[in-house]
Amino acid sequence: MxxxxxxxxxxxxxxxxxxxxxxxxxxxxxxxxxxxxxxxxxxxxxxxxxxxxxxxFPTNGGQYVYARRAFSVRAAFGVGWLMTFAHVVAAVLYALGFAAYAVAALEALAPEG
Known part of the structure; x- marks a missing residue:
């Protein structure tokens, strides 16, 4: 838990x-x-x-299941793709944040010159 x-x-x-x-x-x-x-x-x-x-709704599926039960399969399909897109965007932003920290750390470790 x-x-x-x-x-x-x-x-x-x-x-x-x-x-x-x-x-x-x-x-x-x-x-x-x-x-x-x-x-x-x-x-x-x-x-x-x-x-x-x-x-x-005690079943697997999260937002997809909620949208399917409340609206329709078509709405659930849209919700599923929107969630996928949101997770891809979040992963890209996390990678950009990590890259900014990594560059700063590597520049701090680099010798002067």
């Missing part, structure tokens, strides 16, 4: 708060803390909604 919770938290929070937290504070100043708190509240409401859906 702890592992599943960790995966869920990582999926919701993602690497964005680690990679872009400094940019947010630089741009918004102290208001960034309020923005992070509001984002956390919205994420909590989303998690609670998914918890209710998971108990109402």
């Amino acid at each position: 702890v592992g599943a919770t960790g995966i869920g938290v990582a999926a919701i929070v993602g690497g964005g708060i680690l990679v872009l937290g400094g940019v947010a504070v630089a741009e918004a100043g102290a208001s960034a803390i309020v923005a992070f708190a509001l984002n956390g509240a919205i994420a909590l409401l989303t998690a609670l909604a998914f918890a209710e859906l998971a108990t109402a």
